[in-house]
Amino acid sequence: MPRQIIHTDDAPAAIGTYSQAVKVGNTVYCSGQIPLDPKTMTMNNASIEDEIHQVFKNLAAVAKASGGSLADVVKLGVFLTDLAHFPKVNEIMGQYFTQPYPARAAVGVASLPRGSRVEADMVIVLD
Numbered sequence: 001m002p003r004q005i006i007h008t009d010d011a012p013a014a015i016g017t018y019s020q021a022v023k024v025g026n027t028v029y030c031s032g033q034i035p036l037d038p039k040t041m042t043m044n045n046a047s048i049e050d051e052i053h054q055v056f057k058n059l060a061a062v063a064k065a066s067g068g069s070l071a072d073v074v075k076l077g078v079f080l081t082d083l084a085h086f087p088k089v090n091e092i093m094g095q096y097f098t099q100p101y102p103a104r105a106a107v108g109v110a111s112l113p114r115g116s117r118v119e120a121d122m123v124i125v126l127d
Contacts, residue, residue, distance in 0.1 A: 001024055001025055002024075003022050003023065003024050004022070004023040004024075005019045005021075005022060005023075006019065006020055006021035006022065006023055006028060006030075006062060006065050006066045007019065007020050007065065008020065008061050008062060008064070008065035009038065010038055010061035010064070010065070011033065011038050011058045011059075011061040011062045011065070012033070012034075012036035012037070012038045012041060012058060013038075013041065014031070015036075015113065015114075018031050019031065020062050020065070021062050021065070021066055021124075023066055023126075026125055026126045026127070027123065027124070027125055027126075028063075028066040028068065028123070028124040028125075028126065029123055030059065030062050030063070030066075030121055030122045030123070030124065031121060032077075032079070032119045032120060032121040033055050033058035033059050033062070033119065033120055033121070034051075034055065034058075034112060034113055034114060034116040034118070034119045035050065035051040035052075035053075035054035035055050035058075035116055035118065036054070036058070036114070037054065038058065038061070043114055043115070043116065045115070045116070045117070048085050048088055048117055048118070049088060049092065051116065051117055051118050052085075052088060052089055052092045052093075052118055053092060055118055055119065055120050056070075056092065056093070056095075056096040056120070059073075059096075059120060059122055060096065063122070063124055066124060066126070067126055068124045068126045070096055070097055071097075071098070072124045072125060072126055072127075073097070073102040073122045073123070073124050074102050074103060074123055074124065074125050075102055075103045075104070075122060075123040076102045076103070076104040076105075076120060076121075076122045077104070077105050077107070077120060077121045077122070078104065078105070078106045078107070078118065078119075078120045079106075079107050079108075079109045079112060079118065079119040079120070080106065080107070080108055080109065080117065080118055081108070081109060081110070081111060081112055081116075081117045081118075082108070082117065083106070083108045085117065085118065086106055089106070089118065102122070
């Protein structure tokens with residue numbers, strides 16, 4: 001099955017050897033997004049809330065570039081350097097997702113790229 005590389009200037013450019021997303025059939029596998037501002041490629045990290053919002057904005061931009069939206073997300077992975085921020089992720093996630101919510105995993109990690117406190121990746125299925 002052919003692969004299609006998804007790229008948008010509305011999300012941060014890859015900072016390594018990966019693509020923002022890869023579409024295979026009607027499934028889109030999206031790389032992790034950290035709170036990089038796509039225009040400046042600097043961290044939007046004044047607060048944990050700023051970081052979480054930026055991550056979801058970046059994911060939404062990749063979803064749109066793939067031909068979908070956050071409503072098409074079937075699996076979301078969230079990585080946090082401090083699981084005490086998980087309630088804030090839930091609160092802010094509710095501003096970007098509606099029921100039925102995607103399946104989700106939240107994982108505590110020692111560190112993330114560029115000193116980020118949060119990263120998220122997702123899988124989208126397009127109709």
